[in-house]
Every structure is written in structure tokens, then in C-alpha cells.
Amino acid sequence: MSVNAINIEPKAKTHPHKFTMWMAIASIIMIFAGLTSAYIVKSNQANWKPVAVPQIFWLSTLAILVSSFTLELAIRSFKQRVMHWYRMMMAITLLLGAGFLLLQWMGFMELWSQQVTFKGSGAGQFLYVIFGVHGLHVLGGVVVLAILLLKALFIKQRSDVVSLQVTGMYWHFVDALWIYLLVFFMLIGK
Amino acid sequence: MSAALHLHSEAAGSHEHHGHHKQSFISKYIFSMDHKTIGKQFLITGIVWAIIGGLFSVLFRLQLGYPDQSFPILETIFGKWAKGGQIQPEFYYGLVTIHGTVLVFFVLTAGLSGTFANLLIPLQVGARDMASPFMNMLSYWFFFLAGVVMLASIFVHTGPASGGWTTYPPLSALRQAGDGQKIGTDLWLISMALFIVSSLLGGLNYISTILNMRTKGMSMTKMPLTMWAMFFTAVLGVLSFPVLLSGAILLLFDRNLGTSFYLSDIVINGEILPNEGGSAILYQHLFWFLGHPEVYIILLPAMGMVSEILSVNSRKPIFGYMAMLGSMFAIAILAFLVWAHHMFVTGLNPFLGSVFVLLTLLIAVPSAIKVFNWLTTLWKGNIRFTPATLFAIGFVSLFISGGLTGIFLGNSTIDIHLHDTMFVVAHFHIVMGVASFFGMFAGVYHWFPKMFGRYMNNTIAYIHFWVTMVGAYLIFWPMHYQGLAGMPRRYLDKRGWASFNQFGDVDKMITVVSIIVFAVQLMFVFNFFYSIFKGRKVTTKNPWGANTLEWTTEINPGHGNWEGEIPEVHRWPYDYSKDGRDFIPQTEPVGADESKH
Numbered sequence: 093m094s095v096n097a098i099n100i101e102p103k104a105k106t107h108p109h110k111f112t113m114w115m116a117i118a119s120i121i122m123i124f125a126g127l128t129s130a131y132i133v134k135s136n137q138a139n140w141k142p143v144a145v146p147q148i149f150w151l152s153t154l155a156i157l158v159s160s161f162t163l164e165l166a167i168r169s170f171k172q173r174v175m176h177w178y179r180m181m182m183a184i185t186l187l188l189g190a191g192f193l194l195l196q197w198m199g200f201m202e203l204w205s206q207q208v209t210f211k212g213s214g215a216g217q218f219l220y221v222i223f224g225v226h227g228l229h230v231l232g233g234v235v236v237l238a239i240l241l242l243k244a245l246f247i248k249q250r251s252d253v254v255s256l257q258v259t260g261m262y263w264h265f266v267d268a269l270w271i272y273l274l275v276f277f278m279l280i281g282k
Numbered sequence: 283m284s285a286a287l288h289l290h291s292e293a294a295g296s297h298e299h300h301g302h303h304k305q306s307f308i309s310k311y312i313f314s315m316d317h318k319t320i321g322k323q324f325l326i327t328g329i330v331w332a333i334i335g336g337l338f339s340v341l342f343r344l345q346l347g348y349p350d351q352s353f354p355i356l357e358t359i360f361g362k363w364a365k366g367g368q369i370q371p372e373f374y375y376g377l378v379t380i381h382g383t384v385l386v387f388f389v390l391t392a393g394l395s396g397t398f399a400n401l402l403i404p405l406q407v408g409a410r411d412m413a414s415p416f417m418n419m420l421s422y423w424f425f426f427l428a429g430v431v432m433l434a435s436i437f438v439h440t441g442p443a444s445g446g447w448t449t450y451p452p453l454s455a456l457r458q459a460g461d462g463q464k465i466g467t468d469l470w471l472i473s474m475a476l477f478i479v480s481s482l483l484g485g486l487n488y489i490s491t492i493l494n495m496r497t498k499g500m501s502m503t504k505m506p507l508t509m510w511a512m513f514f515t516a517v518l519g520v521l522s523f524p525v526l527l528s529g530a531i532l533l534l535f536d537r538n539l540g541t542s543f544y545l546s547d548i549v550i551n552g553e554i555l556p557n558e559g560g561s562a563i564l565y566q567h568l569f570w571f572l573g574h575p576e577v578y579i580i581l582l583p584a585m586g587m588v589s590e591i592l593s594v595n596s597r598k599p600i601f602g603y604m605a606m607l608g609s610m611f612a613i614a615i616l617a618f619l620v621w622a623h624h625m626f627v628t629g630l631n632p633f634l635g636s637v638f639v640l641l642t643l644l645i646a647v648p649s650a651i652k653v654f655n656w657l658t659t660l661w662k663g664n665i666r667f668t669p670a671t672l673f674a675i676g677f678v679s680l681f682i683s684g685g686l687t688g689i690f691l692g693n694s695t696i697d698i699h700l701h702d703t704m705f706v707v708a709h710f711h712i713v714m715g716v717a718s719f720f721g722m723f724a725g726v727y728h729w730f731p732k733m734f735g736r737y738m739n740n741t742i743a744y745i746h747f748w749v750t751m752v753g754a755y756l757i758f759w760p761m762h763y764q765g766l767a768g769m770p771r772r773y774l775d776k777r778g779w780a781s782f783n784q785f786g787d788v789d790k791m792i793t794v795v796s797i798i799v800f801a802v803q804l805m806f807v808f809n810f811f812y813s814i815f816k817g818r819k820v821t822t823k824n825p826w827g828a829n830t831l832e833w834t835t836e837i838n839p840g841h842g843n844w845e846g847e848i849p850e851v852h853r854w855p856y857d858y859s860k861d862g863r864d865f866i867p868q869t870e871p872v873g874a875d876e877s878k879h
Contacts, residue, residue: 108413
């Protein structure tokens with residue numbers, strides 16, 4: 093990519109990596125478009141079993157919302173080269189991301205204890221699949237955050253701002269996606 | 283996940299040494315990040331899969347042509363799968379399934395757009411490499427892994443997946459349904475998941491590269507049509523493959539975790555299953571939402587390359603550049619709006635069906651525009667009948683023949699009679715299978731000098747073309763009549779129906795021809811590998827007298843493509859036979875007294 097680097101011309105509007113992330117986001121949206129449209133179709137058929145979304149998911153919403161905010165603060169301090177602040181904000185974001193996953197897991201457990209298992213094909217089963225696939229995407233983000241944090245802690249070499257910004261785009265996206273999914277489950281198939 | 287990849291790519295970038303001189307064998311040929319090498323990797327892997335998939339079709343054609351004959355050699359090779367020298371039913375369905383999957387996904391998706399998008403995009407838009415070479419390398423290795431898993435599935439003791447390449451539930455969701463629904467189907471699903479990741483990584487890269495990394499002066503409408511085709515292909519892939527993934531996730535849950543998204547009220551082997559409330563049709567919607575765009579993912583790259591090759595070799599500008607572009611755009615949009623025409627007989631609401639009929643028939647308009655533009659490009663041209671030209675013309679022929687039968691199948695009323703018959707097999711093999719193969723062959727013959735710095739042998743190439751062209755029609759044309767007579771596809775043995783006995787000899791003929799055509803493909807493979815090492819050497823940078831940028835590089839370009847600056851582009855790529863000049867490369871500034879095209 094030494095060759096690659098020279099090729100990015102000054103007139104280029106968006107960094108290719110950011111643009112690629114936009115396309116990746118479009119692609120991920122299609123996964124959830126497929127799943128949620130399947131949900132809508134099924135919810136209009138006979139034998140549909142609705143589900144009461146556990147309250148704990150509101151808590152996870154709070155966690156991921158705050159994490160988006162802290163990640164934005166981290167990126168800002170990175171740009172201003174306030175590195176200790178950057179490391180702290182990254183650590184908080186990482187913790188919040190991991191916390192989100194933990195809370196999701198607890199939400200699943202709560203549902204499971206209410207006899208909503210994998211048996212059947214109602215809202216509950218869709219919830220496991222859709223929130224589960226979303227969780228995997230958050231997990232991917234958490235891994236990236238962890239790598240960035242480790243780099244910031246142990247490798248003194250500056251990582252470039254683009255990869256940080258791309259991570260930020262992704263993280264805000266999974267955050268927004270989560271809000272959409274939660275509202276979706278609140279409103280549709282009741 | 284993609285964020286992770288970017289991160290690695292940046293990390294890798296800082297370690298990579300400059301230039302392309304001191305690369306080890308592994309970083310140059312195995313884990314290469316050079317788009318040209320990755321393209322060749324896709325091509326060679328695709329060829330291997332084409333041989334496997336083609337061989338499978340020969341095997342099941344033996345069964346279809348000679349259902350009453352025994353071939354002891356088959357038992358020697360395949361053991362219990364060909365007991366008594368006859369292909370057993372489970373094995374037959376396995377062969378059909380793997381043939382379809384491998385040809386559609388591994389050969390005509392990865393082998394075709396994987397090869398030529400990788401090879402041509404940076405070269406034709408004027409970039410040193412892809413937007414993310416690391417992602418590009420991952421794309422190939424995910425494809426390779428998908429292949430390894432698929433290959434493994436052929437050797438498990440219960441045999442490979444055998445539910446058809448569409449893997450419809452409930453059959454594919456129930457392990458009890460048969461041997462092919464056991465571990466073979468699990469491996470099939472894993473392989474497809476890996477494949478989807480591969481094509482997404484590739485597709486994202488192609489789009490970013492085309493939109494962001496064009497050289498100076500290369501505006502979107504100065505791009506060769508090949509680039510537009512690759513662009514639309516990538517957009518289709520990036521938006522439709524994820525939907526297949528969501529369908530596959532639900533299928534995995536049904537198979538392994540006891541959900542019933544697709545299953546309801548099933549009795550199997552006397553056992554009543556507890557699954558309730560599922561809908562098998564739901565899978566078909568999710569599947570065909572990918573499945574139909576997939577047809578154009580396969581066709582569009584071939585269309586793009588054919589446009590380029592016909593223009594170069596008839597020494598004429600492409601006829602109707604903007605019309606070509608607009609029709610590709612229309613095809614890309616319509617591709618997403620016609621999926622239910624695969625489902626006319628599933629109990630679809632007839633009114634909804636009529637909407638899909640209308641949208642389906644609309645595709646005939648952009649398709650016809652493209653066909654007329656190819657023909658008018660050839661018209662009164664100074665045509666050089668190179669093997670690439672012949673295959674490109676063959677593509678147009680097959681696209682017309684196969685496209686016309688699409689009009690029959692697109693009508694929901696006629697489809698009631700024709701669906702799941704040999705007519706469908708004939709239609710999609712001609713229009714999508716063979717036509718795209720012709721586009722791929724045309725591309726290989728045309729860009730072989732760019733890939734390897736040598737030419738392929740023309741004599742073998744001409745034999746390859748004529749036998750394949752005649753053979754393709756001999757194999758698939760009679761199938762239309764079989765289908766019209768109601769002969770079902772996917773059946774192991776049709777001797778039980780007196781009405782199909784009239785086709786006994788035709789089936790034998792098809793089988794014999796398919797063996798001959800397969801043998802000729804092996805000649806092509808020999809020609810390909812032989813020419814890599816022993817072919818006639820290319821002595822000039824621009825052997826075809828073409829205008830596009832890939833012919834301004836060295837004969838064997840290194841990583842980075844151009845030794846000096848990336849050339850600047852001043853004109854569209856189709857200035858052939860203009861103002862008394864044979865061709866004017868894109869890099870040449872427009873003269874003051876030059877006529878407009």
C-alpha cells in the first residue's frame with residue numbers, strides 16, 4: 093500500500109476507505125432489511141406470537157448511545173493530540189461496548205426464562221436472530237476498538253486518523269441500527 | 283468487521299516494502315496484494331472449479347442419456363454412489379446440486395467478475411491498485427476457503443448437499459429427509475457464507491476503486507463500458523448477497539436450533555414434527571431476492587467485456603455509449619424488482635404475479651437496446667476475427683436465443699406449463715450459463731497478453747470456439763422441445779412416462795455432444811496453461827491497437843502498474859477509425875481541428 097498511498101489524489105472528495113465503509117454499511121443494512129421484512133411478512137400470518145421486549149434492552153440502549161458519544165470525544169482528542177484523554181475515552185467506549193453485549197445477553201436470558209425459546213417462529217425467535225446478528229456486528233466493532241486501544245497503550249507509533257474515523261462511522265452505524273431495531277420490535281408485530 | 287479490515291490494511295501498509303522488486307515467492311504469488319495476481323488466482327481457481335462442475339454434468343448426462351446402461355468404471359471410481367455401474371439417486375442429486383452451485387457461484391461469479399474486475403479495474407481507470415489491496419487479498423482467500431469446504435463436502439460419507447443449488451426448505455432444513463441433507467448441507471451453507479463474505483469484500487473494493495481512484499481526466503463517462511459493467515455488478519452483489527445471508531441464517535437456525543421459520547406441519551417417515559407456523563415460501567423470497575440479481579451479476583461483466591472487445595476488433599466506436607450505459611442501469615434496477623417471477627406457481631397472488639410479469643418483460647427493452655448496439659457496432663466494421671471476437675459474437679448470439687425464451691417464461695400463464703421443465707434448463711443455460719462462459723472466454727483470449735505477456739494458441743482457440751458454439755446449441759436447443767412436451771427437470775429417470783420415450787435418442791445425442799464439448803474445454807485449459815509458459819511472446823505494448831489505459835503499461839506491469847506517472851486521460855475510449863486514424867488512445871489530448879464523435 094505504499095503504492096496505494098501515492099495514488100490518492102488531492103482532488104479526491106472522500107477517502108476511499110471511508111467510502112468503502114459507506115458501502116459496507118449499505119450492505120449490512122440489506123441483511124437487516126431481509127430479516128425485518130421477513131418479520132413483517134410473518135407477523136401478518138396466522139399463529140403469530142408477539143413478544144414483550146424485556147426492559148433491560150433500554151439499559152443497553154443507554155450504554156451504546158453513551159459509547160457513541162465517548163468515541164466521538166476520543167476522536168476529537170486524538171485530532172487535538174491529547175493522547176491520555178484519547179486513551180481514556182477509548183477505554184470507556186470499549187467498556188460500554190462490552191457492557192452493551194453483556195446487557196443484550198442478559199436480555200436474552202430473561203426472555204429465555206419466560207419460556208421464549210427457539211421453538212416456533214414468532215417474534216421471540218426473530219428477536220434472537222435479529223438482535224443476535226446485530227450483536228455479532230457490535231462484537232466486531234468491540235474487537236476493533238480493543239485493537240485500537242491496545243495500539244494506543246503499547247505502540248507509541250501514531251495510528252492514522254482515517255482508520256479511527258472509519259471505526260467511528262461503523263460504531264455510530266451499529267448504534268443507530270440498534271435504535272431502529274428496538275423501535276421496530278416495539279411497534280411492529282404487536 | 284470491515285472496520286477491522288481497514289485497520290489491518292493500514293497496519294500492513296506500514297510494513298510493506300516499497301516497489302515490487304524484493305518480494306518473496308509467498309508474498310508475490312500466494313498472499314499477493316497485487317490486483318493482477320489476485321485476478322489470476324481467481325481465474326485459475328475458477329478454471330479448476332469449472333473442470334469439476336463440468337465433469338459432474340458429464341456424469342449426470344450419462345445417466346440421463348443412458349438410464350438403462352451400466353458403466354462398471356463408475357463403480358470402480360465412485361463405489362457405492364454408482365452401484366452396479368449406475369448412478370444412484372442420492373448421488374445424482376448431489377451431482378446436480380454441486381454442478382449448479384459451483385458453476386453459478388464459483389465459476390461465473392468469482393471466476394468471472396473476480397478475475398476481470400480485479401485485473402481490469404485499476405488498469406482501466408488508471409489506479410495503482412485497489413482501494414484496499416488487503417481486503418482484496420482477503421476476498422480471494424475467503425473464496426479459496428469456501429472452495430475447500432465445498433470440496434470437502436463432496437467426500438463426506440453421506441455425500442454432498444443434494445437439495446438443488448437453491449436449497450429450498452423444508453427439504454434442506456430437515457436432516458431426516460435424506461443423506462444429502464445431513465453434513466453435506468451444513469458444509470454447503472458454511473461454504474456459501476464464506477463465499478458471500480468473499481464477494482462482499484471484493485464488491486466493496488471494486489465500487490470504491492471505480493468511484494474514488496480514477497486517474498486525472500477519467501470522468502465517469504470516459505470510462506470503458508467494461509468498468510461500468512463491473513460497477514453495476516458490484517453494486518448488485520453488495521446489495522443482494524446480504525439478503526441471501528439473512529435467508530441462510532434463518533435456515534441454519536431451523537436446521538440446528540429447532541426454530542420453525544420455514545417449517546410447518548411436517549410428517550416425515552411417519553414422525554410428526556413439532557414445528558409450527560413457518561413458511562417455506564419465505565425462504566424463496568429471500569433466496570430469489572439474491573437469486574435474480576445474481577443472474578445479472580453473472581451476465582453484466584460478460585456484457586461489458588463483449589462491448590469492449592467488439593469495438594476494438596471491429597475498429598469502430600461502440601454504438602450508443604450512453605444507451606449502453608443507460609440500459610445497464612435499467613437492468614441493474616429491474617434486477618431487484620423481478621424476483622417473484624421464479625415463484626409464479628407457489629400460490630403467489632395472481633395480481634402480484636401480473637406486476638412481476640410486466641416488470642420482467644420490461645427487461646427485454648434494455649436487453650434489446652444492448653443487442654442492437656452490439657450489432658450496429660459490428661456493422662460495416664473492419665472486423666478482425668480473433669478468438670476473442672468470435673466468442674464475443676457468440677455471446678451476442680446466445681444472449682438473443684436465450685433472451686427470447688425468457689419472454690415465454692416471464693409470462694405467468696405460460697410458466698404454469700413450463701416451470702420446472704427442461705425448457706427452463708435450456709433457457710438459463712443458454713442465456714446465463716453458456717453466454718457468460720463465452721464472455722469469459724472472450725475476456726481470457728483478449729486479455730491473456732496483458733495477464734501473462736504471451737498469446738494463446740489460435741488454432742486450438744478456433745477449434746475451441748466452433749465446437750463449443752455448435753455444441754452449446756446442440757445440447758440445449760432440443761431441451762426446449764423436451765420442456766414444451768412437459769419433461770420435468772431434475773428427474774433421475776424418465777422411462778416411466780411413455781410420452782417421453784420419443785426423446786430417448788435426443789437425450790443420447792445431448793450426452794454424446796456434452797462429452798465432446800467437455801473434452802474441447804480441456805483443450806482450452808491445456809492451451810491456457812501451456813501458453814502461460816510456452817506461448818508466443820508479446821512484443822508490443824498494445825497488441826490489439828486498443829485505446830484503453832491497460833495497454834499503456836509495460837508488457838508485464840509490476841505492482842503499481844505504471845513505471846512513471848499514471849497517464850492522464852483526455853478522451854473516451856472508443857475513438858477508432860476517426861479522422862483517418864485507426865485508433866487514438868485515451869491518453870492523447872484532443873486536437874483543435876478534431877471532429878466530434
